[in-house]
Amino acid sequence: MRIGFIGLGRMGSGMARNLLRAGHVVAVFNRTRDKAEALVADGARVADSPADACSGSEAVVTMLADDRAVEQVVLSDDGIASALPEGASHISCSTIGIALARRLAAEHRRRGQGYLSVPVFGRPEAAEAGQLLVVAAGAPELVERCRPLFDAIGRQTFVAGSDPSQANAVKLCGNFMIAAVLEAFGEAFATLRKADVPPHTFLDVMSVLFGSPLYANYGRLIADQKFEPAGFALRLGLKDVRLVLEAAEEFAAPMPLASLIRDNLLSAMAHGQADHDWSSVVRVAARGAGLE
Numbered sequence: 001m002r003i004g005f006i007g008l009g010r011m012g013s014g015m016a017r018n019l020l021r022a023g024h025v026v027a028v029f030n031r032t033r034d035k036a037e038a039l040v041a042d043g044a045r046v047a048d049s050p051a052d053a054c055s056g057s058e059a060v061v062t063m064l065a066d067d068r069a070v071e072q073v074v075l076s077d078d079g080i081a082s083a084l085p086e087g088a089s090h091i092s093c094s095t096i097g098i099a100l101a102r103r104l105a106a107e108h109r110r111r112g113q114g115y116l117s118v119p120v121f122g123r124p125e126a127a128e129a130g131q132l133l134v135v136a137a138g139a140p141e142l143v144e145r146c147r148p149l150f151d152a153i154g155r156q157t158f159v160a161g162s163d164p165s166q167a168n169a170v171k172l173c174g175n176f177m178i179a180a181v182l183e184a185f186g187e188a189f190a191t192l193r194k195a196d197v198p199p200h201t202f203l204d205v206m207s208v209l210f211g212s213p214l215y216a217n218y219g220r221l222i223a224d225q226k227f228e229p230a231g232f233a234l235r236l237g238l239k240d241v242r243l244v245l246e247a248a249e250e251f252a253a254p255m256p257l258a259s260l261i262r263d264n265l266l267s268a269m270a271h272g273q274a275d276h277d278w279s280s281v282v283r284v285a286a287r288g289a290g291l292e
Contacts, residue, residue: 004053186282
């Protein structure tokens, strides 16, 4: 397929590279041009603007940091919505709120364009290796048409429903579950450190008990206290927890643990951890235990 790709951070660059490896024709755009030029050797064309990335494309993929960035790229006067050819599709892989997903779907529908929400689970290493978990939602025929793109970036695709915002709900609740694991690790490790139990010993037990790469990988980061460089910045984790709480309020579904995690992320922000990996939220529990 001929596609545009906008947003070449640590996640987006790996995703775009795998689309190129799969044989797709890709025009790439990033505000910092050198990140786009780094993909020229892989066969990418560097676009001069988001509109240029849309030119002649069957689909354009966005992988951006937050709602504000997505709104700017899609809905500005020279953005994706105005430049994407009729019948072409916007595939939003960004972690955004349910309200914005609905707004984007309506705008693209009004213009005769397709829209899919396709957020992904995985850290930058998984993006580079094409091992992301892909969650797609939108018109079934459009999901099937774009499935080769999903196969290029991920190891498995899940279809959440025909309303694009359903994929965003899955992503936000999934990130809440990861945040809950981080909170549990923080509290457990603080207690174990005071009991003079080596954190790696506990991690070995938990890795066998749960049999989950999530526990093993995040647990190792926490046991090693390796929070930089960030695979996923804490400030973005706070953004996602705020978004899941917004969704919970809309649906009248209390999420008291999410509220606690939000407050702990705010505390971490106040201690200068905004650009550390979000697993560094465990330092909040450590400080509470008098360890830091």
